[in-house]
Amino acid sequence: MPKLGMEPIRRDALVKATIAEIGTLGTLDVTVNQIAKRAGMSSGLAHHYFGSKDQMLLAAMRHILNLYGAEVRGAMSMANTPSERIEAIVRASFSSSNFRPDIVAAWLNFYVHAHKSKEVRRLLGIYQRRLHSNLMASLRSMVDDPEPVAETIGALIDGVYIRQALRQRPMRAEDAINLILDTVHQCMKEQK
Amino acid sequence: MPKLGMEPIRRDALVKATIAEIGTLGTLDVTVNQIAKRAGMSSGLAHHYFGSKDQMLLAAMRHILNLYGAEVRGAMSMANTPSERIEAIVRASFSSSNFRPDIVAAWLNFYVHAHKSKEVRRLLGIYQRRLHSNLMASLRSMVDDPEPVAETIGALIDGVYIRQALRQRPMRAEDAINLILDTVHQCMKEQK
Amino acid sequence: MPKLGMEPIRRDALVKATIAEIGTLGTLDVTVNQIAKRAGMSSGLAHHYFGSKDQMLLAAMRHILNLYGAEVRGAMSMANTPSERIEAIVRASFSSSNFRPDIVAAWLNFYVHAHKSKEVRRLLGIYQRRLHSNLMASLRSMVDDPEPVAETIGALIDGVYIRQALRQRPMRAEDAINLILDTVHQCMKEQK
Amino acid sequence: MPKLGMEPIRRDALVKATIAEIGTLGTLDVTVNQIAKRAGMSSGLAHHYFGSKDQMLLAAMRHILNLYGAEVRGAMSMANTPSERIEAIVRASFSSSNFRPDIVAAWLNFYVHAHKSKEVRRLLGIYQRRLHSNLMASLRSMVDDPEPVAETIGALIDGVYIRQALRQRPMRAEDAINLILDTVHQCMKEQK
DNA sequence: AATGAATGAGGATTCATTCAT
DNA sequence: GATGAATGAATCCTCATTCAT
Numbered sequence: 134m135p136k137l138g139m140e141p142i143r144r145d146a147l148v149k150a151t152i153a154e155i156g157t158l159g160t161l162d163v164t165v166n167q168i169a170k171r172a173g174m175s176s177g178l179a180h181h182y183f184g185s186k187d188q189m190l191l192a193a194m195r196h197i198l199n200l201y202g203a204e205v206r207g208a209m210s211m212a213n214t215p216s217e218r219i220e221a222i223v224r225a226s227f228s229s230s231n232f233r234p235d236i237v238a239a240w241l242n243f244y245v246h247a248h249k250s251k252e253v254r255r256l257l258g259i260y261q262r263r264l265h266s267n268l269m270a271s272l273r274s275m276v277d278d279p280e281p282v283a284e285t286i287g288a289l290i291d292g293v294y295i296r297q298a299l300r301q302r303p304m305r306a307e308d309a310i311n312l313i314l315d316t317v318h319q320c321m322k323e324q325k
Numbered sequence: 326m327p328k329l330g331m332e333p334i335r336r337d338a339l340v341k342a343t344i345a346e347i348g349t350l351g352t353l354d355v356t357v358n359q360i361a362k363r364a365g366m367s368s369g370l371a372h373h374y375f376g377s378k379d380q381m382l383l384a385a386m387r388h389i390l391n392l393y394g395a396e397v398r399g400a401m402s403m404a405n406t407p408s409e410r411i412e413a414i415v416r417a418s419f420s421s422s423n424f425r426p427d428i429v430a431a432w433l434n435f436y437v438h439a440h441k442s443k444e445v446r447r448l449l450g451i452y453q454r455r456l457h458s459n460l461m462a463s464l465r466s467m468v469d470d471p472e473p474v475a476e477t478i479g480a481l482i483d484g485v486y487i488r489q490a491l492r493q494r495p496m497r498a499e500d501a502i503n504l505i506l507d508t509v510h511q512c513m514k515e516q517k
Numbered sequence: 518m519p520k521l522g523m524e525p526i527r528r529d530a531l532v533k534a535t536i537a538e539i540g541t542l543g544t545l546d547v548t549v550n551q552i553a554k555r556a557g558m559s560s561g562l563a564h565h566y567f568g569s570k571d572q573m574l575l576a577a578m579r580h581i582l583n584l585y586g587a588e589v590r591g592a593m594s595m596a597n598t599p600s601e602r603i604e605a606i607v608r609a610s611f612s613s614s615n616f617r618p619d620i621v622a623a624w625l626n627f628y629v630h631a632h633k634s635k636e637v638r639r640l641l642g643i644y645q646r647r648l649h650s651n652l653m654a655s656l657r658s659m660v661d662d663p664e665p666v667a668e669t670i671g672a673l674i675d676g677v678y679i680r681q682a683l684r685q686r687p688m689r690a691e692d693a694i695n696l697i698l699d700t701v702h703q704c705m706k707e708q709k
Numbered sequence: 710m711p712k713l714g715m716e717p718i719r720r721d722a723l724v725k726a727t728i729a730e731i732g733t734l735g736t737l738d739v740t741v742n743q744i745a746k747r748a749g750m751s752s753g754l755a756h757h758y759f760g761s762k763d764q765m766l767l768a769a770m771r772h773i774l775n776l777y778g779a780e781v782r783g784a785m786s787m788a789n790t791p792s793e794r795i796e797a798i799v800r801a802s803f804s805s806s807n808f809r810p811d812i813v814a815a816w817l818n819f820y821v822h823a824h825k826s827k828e829v830r831r832l833l834g835i836y837q838r839r840l841h842s843n844l845m846a847s848l849r850s851m852v853d854d855p856e857p858v859a860e861t862i863g864a865l866i867d868g869v870y871i872r873q874a875l876r877q878r879p880m881r882a883e884d885a886i887n888l889i890l891d892t893v894h895q896c897m898k899e900q901k
Numbered sequence: 902a903a904t905g906a907a908t909g910a911g912g913a914t915t916c917a918t919t920c921a922t
Numbered sequence: 923g924a925t926g927a928a929t930g931a932a933t934c935c936t937c938a939t940t941c942a943t
Contacts, residue, residue: 139927159440162354164912175929180914238440245437247491248351248430257491285508289477292484299439299449316477319511331902356937367904369940378938523923543824546738548916559925561919570917622824629821631875632735632814641875669892673861676868683823683833700861703895715906740933751908756935 143182144192146172151193156235159298161190161242191252194243197236198260204228205267215271216321219286222267223313226290227306234303241298244291261287275321282320289313336374336384338364343385348427351490353382353434383444386435389428390452396420397459407463408513411478414459415505418482419498426495433490436483453479467513474512481505528566528576530556535577540619543682545574545626575636578627581620582644588612589651599655603670606651607697610674611690618687625682628675645671659705666704673697719758720768722748727769732811735874737766737818767828770819773812774836780804781843791847792897795862798843799889802866803882813873820867837863851897858896865889 150172154163165186169179183189208221208228225231247254265283272279293309342364346355357378361371375381400413400420417423439446457475464471485501534556538547549570553563567573592605592612609615631638649667656663677693726748730739741762745755759765784797784804801807823830841859848855869885 143927159437165914166912174927176913177915177930178928181927184914186913241437241487244487244491245352245433254491261488261491281504281507284504285481288484288488288504289480290484291487292480292482295433295436295483295487296453296480299436299446299453312473312476312480315473316508316512319514320508322511335902357939358937368938369905370903372939373903527923544822549918550916560917561926562924564918565924625821625871628871628875629735629817638875645872645875665888665891668888669865672865672868672872672888674868675871676864676866679817679820679867679871680837680864683820683830683837696857696860696864699857700892700896703898704892706895719906741935742933750906752934753909753936754907757906760935762934 140182143172143174143178146174147179147182147189148192148196151189152197152239153235155193155239155242156233156237159238159242161246165189187250190243190246191250191256193239194253194256197231197240197243198256200236201225201231201260202263204231209267215274218271219268219275219317220314222264222271223286223290223317224310227293227309229306232297232306232309234297237294237297241295264290282317285320286313286317289316332374335364335366335370338366339371339374339381340384340388343381344389344431345427347385347431347434348425348429351430351434353438357381379442382435382438383442383448385431386445386448389423389432389435390448392428393417393423393452394455396423397456401459407466410463411460411467411509412506414456414463415478415482415509416502419485419501421498424489424498424501426489429486429489433487436487456482474509477512478505478509481508524566527556527558527562530558531563531566531573532576532580535573536581536623537619539577539623539626540617540621543622543626545630549573571634574627574630575634575640577623578637578640581615581624581627582640584620585609585615585644586647588615593651599658602655603652603659603701604698606648606655607670607674607701608694611677611693613690616681616690616693618681621678621681625679628679648674666701669704670697670701673700716758719748719750719754722750723755723758723765724768724772727765728773728815729811731769731815731818732809732813735814735818737822741765763826766819766822767826767832769815770829770832773807773816773819774832776812777801777807777836778839780807785843791850794847795844795851795893796890798840798847799862799866799893800886803869803885805882808873808882808885810873810879813870817871817874820871840866858893861896862889862893865892 150168154168154171165176165179169176204225208225209218212218212221243253247257268283268286269279272282297304342360346360346363357368357371361368396417400417401410404410404413435445439449460475460478461471464474468474489496534552538552538555549560549563553560588609592609593602596602596605627637631641652667652670653663656666660666681688726744730744730747741752741755745752780801784801785794788794788797819829823833844859844862845855848858873880
């Protein structure tokens with residue numbers, strides 16, 4: 134039943150269905166048919182709106198990164214000290230909208246897929262640089278040598294993510310956050 | 326002219342070709358033909374020895390885990406103190422035979438693939454539990470609450486791995502090791 | 518705001534867009550969307566007016582044949598001798614409205630398409646018979662055996678057309694006309 | 710039932726089936742399945758040997774051109790005078806192996822398809838230049854201005870071909886040859 | 902043991918056509 | 923009258939797997 138102005142609605146539905154499907158199957162080897170069916174439409178329509186499966190995957194990736202970016206910006210805008218900023222970044226990474234099993238699974242799949250796709254590589258590169266510069270900006274006033282600390286935090290976030298994807302019983306976001314923040318704090322004390 | 330006793334040689338060649346191919350392409354979406362060609366034989370023969378592509382991938386996974394396990398055991402057998410044991414485990418993770426781009430890429434692909442494959446999930450579970458118990462055994466005598474420290478080390482190793490797979494300029498093994506050991510040492514001091 | 522009496526305007530726009538699109542792409546494999554877009558309307562409307570893509574192609578074919586027929590009639594009405602009539606027919610085939618690259622390309626595509634479409638075959642049959650009888654009417658008073666001369670002229674016209682479609686540098690209409698008329702004149706002299 | 714050394718046999722069967730299918734359906738819009746089935750194999754195998762449908766079409770085109778080229782060379786090697794050479798070329802164009810309905814239909818389809826395909830354009834260009842230079846070589850010693858005669862002969866050959874494709878009752882090769890040779894002879898006499 | 906010929910299922914993509922608005 | 927949303931059939935192509943030799 135065709136209606137007017139469906140484009141944004143359909144695109145949104147497809148992006149969400151793509152993430153859900155990747156999250157459920159745990160792989161980027163999802164078919165356009167599966168995605169379209171989950172989004173309640175035909176595969177032809179999915180192509181009509183996205184042109185290709187690749188563009189659909191890319192849109193899903195961008196959606197995840199945008200969600201994450203918004204979360205980080207929101208959390209940081211409320212932080213007043215460097216230390217709070219670090220905490221805000223880490224918390225945002227494990228917020229309830231980001232640390233969901235399907236999002237985590239999709240995220241990891243894209244991480245690995247970056248090997249093959251130039252655009253995915255570019256998008257992840259942006260995310261990584263932004264995370265790194267955010268961390269560095271706060272760490273510079275806190276420790277003498279911020280570089281390895283930033284590196285450690287980044288690795289910890291990604292490490293907790295990848296392990297989450299495998300856990301039989303998922304880790305709670307709060308535990309993930311504490312794990313990382315505790316480590317950070319100890320690195321801090323040491324250097325100060 | 327078929328020769329006798331070729332089986333182990335062929336299987337080994339295929340396993341190595343599988344890892345190399347996954348490492349090169351950066352994905353598990355390698356074809357049996359590609360693997361067989363790289364191993365210098367026909368795809369038919371590959372099936373003859375492994376029965377299915379899935380079995381080939383699994384064999385490659387086991388090969389990587391065995392390499393890693395041997396490395397860890399070797400390193401630990403030479404360690405005399407708990408602290409040396411921790412260091413041995415971390416060093417083994419980044420030894421020259423494990424921290425190669427193709428191995429890292431294959432590792433990550435299997436990590437993600439665990440979502441789909443029960444057997445891969447089982448194998449990775451074994452690796453994780455072994456790593457965890459190895460770390461705990463040493464950490465128990467070093468800190469009051471070893472659990473989170475073990476968790477942190479595990480996450481750091483996996484995190485550095487996944488980031489390595491994306492880096493334009495790969496991180497040197499020595500740097501990876503230091504990054505992790507430094508963090509560990511600081512967590513230690515704190516608790517003592 | 519739909520207007521009244523749009524039908525002939527729309528149909529005409531679609532027919533011209535069809536020819537232009539076939540001429541540009543050099544194939545009948547044009548999509549209804551391409552045609553409709555070029556005609557400044559939606560594909561749905563195109564179907565509304567023509568019922569099917571096939572009918573659109575047919576209308577385009579008829580348009581070309583009508584153009585050609587009108588041109589021939591016009592030229593012949595001004596000719597006074599058999600010889601002038603022959604010349605009129607040949608000239609009409611290469612008039613500026615017929616010998617345009619897009620028209621030529623469309624013409625040839627329809628020629629080949631006649632294999633598949635009964636209606637196209639019928640239309641081209643009419644054209645061929647009309648051409649033939651026009652030529653014969655004039656040739657009868659000029660040569661003893663007009664049949665092969667008519668056949669030759671027909672083949673030359675079509676041959677020059679098909680070659681035109683492939684030329685890197687298109688032949689000028691005047692040259693095409695002279696080529697054919699010269700040949701005809703020589704055949705004439707011979708027989709007389 | 711797989712056998713050894715099937716490649717040339719399969720390729721040949723596919724090329725012939727491609728021409729037959731195009732000839733029967735009168736269009737390049739034949740499916741790989743149709744071709745493969747006619748050649749007695751699966752579509753997968755067709756792709757195995759040719760890589761793509763396009764390559765299959767191209768191979769068919771080359772086959773037709775090779776047949777034609779061989780015919781021309783054979784006929785010309787037996788001709789002793791310029792006049793005989795011209796006749797040899799024309800006769801070769803309408804030999805029983807070239808002037809078959811399916812070959813003619815395929816030829817024309819490729820002619821039109823040259824608009825779209827660079828490689829087809831290139832192949833036809835070679836054929837046209839070879840024909841032209843063959844004709845010119847003989848005509849130079851026969852007439853003062855050979856260029857338009859060569860052009861006329863070329864157009865006549867192509868024109869008779871395209872008309873053949875449409876005829877309800879195909880023209881006999883002998884009639885086609887005579888039609889062209891008679892015209893040529895009259896052009897000759899005139900100029901001498 | 903080894904090959905590579907052969908199949909066929911499965912997936913992305915295109916497009917004419919329909920239809921609710 | 924007009925749009926463009928929506929469908930689904932059709933097609934090319936890939937690839938794991940099988941099997942005759």
